[in-house]
Amino acid sequence: xxxxxxxxxxxxxxxxxxxxxxxxxxxxxxxxxxxxxxxxxxxxxxxxxxxxxxxxxxxxxxxxxxxxxxxxxxxxxxxxxxxxxxxxxxxxxxxxxxxxxxxxxxxxxxxxxxxxxxxxxxxxxxxxxxxxxxxxxxxxxxxxxxxxxxxxxxxxxxxxxxxxxxxxxxxxxxxxxxxxxxxxxxxxxxxxxxxxxxxxxxxxxxxxxxxxxxxxxxxxxxxxxxxxxxxxxxxxxxxxxxxxxxxxxxxxxxxxxxxxxxxxxxxxxxxxxxxxx
Numbered sequence: 001x002x003x004x005x006x007x008x009x010x011x012x013x014x015x016x017x018x019x020x021x022x023x024x025x026x027x028x029x030x031x032x033x034x035x036x037x038x039x040x041x042x043x044x045x046x047x048x049x050x051x052x053x054x055x056x057x058x059x060x061x062x063x064x065x066x067x068x069x070x071x072x073x074x075x076x077x078x079x080x081x082x083x084x085x086x087x088x089x090x091x092x093x094x095x096x097x098x099x100x101x102x103x104x105x106x107x108x109x110x111x112x113x114x115x116x117x118x119x120x121x122x123x124x125x126x127x128x129x130x131x132x133x134x135x136x137x138x139x140x141x142x143x144x145x146x147x148x149x150x151x152x153x154x155x156x157x158x159x160x161x162x163x164x165x166x167x168x169x170x171x172x173x174x175x176x177x178x179x180x181x182x183x184x185x186x187x188x189x190x191x192x193x194x195x196x197x198x199x200x201x202x203x204x205x206x207x208x209x210x211x212x213x214x215x216x217x218x219x220x221x222x223x224x225x226x227x228x229x230x231x232x233x234x235x236x237x238x239x240x241x242x243x244x245x246x247x248x249x250x251x252x253x254x255x256x257x258x259x260x261x262x263x264x265x266x267x268x269x270x271x272x273x274x275x276x277x
Contacts, residue, residue, distance in 0.1 A: 037232040041066045043240045044131065044160055044203075047255050049073065051156040054126035057114075059107060059147065060133035062086055064093045071100050078103065078125070080110050111146045124152035131160040135177045144193030151260045157195050159256040161186060163202060167252065169215020174222075186254050195258035202251030206239045207231075211252055 044066065045052070052070045061067050061079035063086055071077045071094065079094065079102045081087040087104035094100040103110065114123040128147045137143050147157060162172065162180045172180065187197055210231070214220050243251075 035063065035065050037228055037236075038069070039232045039236040039240070041069050043236055044255070045069055046240070046244065047199075047201075047203075047257065048129065048158045048160075051127045051158055051257065052129065055124075056127050056129065057110075057125045057147075057150065058129040058131075059110075059143075060130060060136075061090055061102070064090050066131050067100075068093070071097060075099060077101070078110075078114075080105060080107070082106055107143050107146045111149055114150045123150040125150055125155060126152060127156040127158060129158045132162070134159060135161050135179055135181065138178060140189045141193050144190060144195070148194045148260055153260060153262060155260045157190065157256075157258040157260070159186070159190065159254075159258070160203075161254050161256075163251060163254040164208070167208065167211055167215065169212070170219045170221050171211070171215040181254055183254060186256055190256060190258050194261055196261045198257045198259055200254065200256045202248045203243065203253040203255050204239060205243065205248035205251045206235055207252035208250070 049070060052074055054074065055076045055078075056070075056074045057078045057080065058067055059080045061081045064079065067077070067079055067090075077100045079090060079100065081090050081102065081104060084104055087102060091102045094102060103113075105113070111123075114125070128151060130147075134140055134143070144157070151157070162177060163182070165180045165182065168177065168180050183200060183202070187200055191197060210227075
């Protein structure tokens with residue numbers, strides 16, 4: 001029923017986006033309210049964990065709520081967070097892990113620095129993770145191309161976004177969502193940035209109703225910490241078990257696993273996988 005880390009309010013100023021403007025101060029309390037939902041984060045990582053090995057970059061890491069669930073499986077991790085106050089907490093959280101580095105910067109700066117310092121601690125990366133970040137970015141294609149530029153050939157892009165535009169409500173507006181995605185739009189924007197889609201699927205079918213009720217019926221603007229924990233404890237285990245076996249026809253979110261293409265490969269992928277609906 002809730003959105004995850006990487007959330008950034010752009011309601012007052014789009015400079016909070018990890019693609020444009022200055023590193024900023026994030027005033028929202030949603031990341032703290034959603035810090036203790038481990039089953040939900042583990043559920044997301046069911047689909048991404050096989051690719052979170054080697055050198056990993058996470059864009060919009062927030063407070064590290066999801067990072068903490070995978071960093072020990074990777075060889076080298078760079079956590080990017082543009083909000084200064086969130087980065088300070090993120091850095092403190094992982095300072096004891098020598099293979100985890102954090103940076104407070106925008107994506108274009110990250111791309112330039114990573115390319116310049118290619119080697120043990122720079123580009124290319126094996127995979128890039130974005131959990132609830134792309135929906136905050138006005139220029140989706142630019143940030144995706146920046147990420148494509150620091151991935152190794154056939155490196156993996158792992159994306160988690162809110163789905164179903166008709167679900168957009170007060171909670172979306174509160175955390176600065178520019179949009180909620182259809183499956184077709186997510187497919188197209190990632191493919192146009194130079195990636196080949198390996199899998200794309202809906203996620204969290206049961207979360208549709210509470211999100212609709214909270215954001216469009218009651219029009220609430222605060223994340224209920226108690227409700228999030230209750231959903232995590234009572235609903236997530238059952239939803240996770242069912243959706244692992246049966247792909248839901250729709251869901252509150254979309255997960256996408258994509259691979260950086262080689263020259264000429266994208267046209268071959270379009271021919272073999274034309275379905276984008």
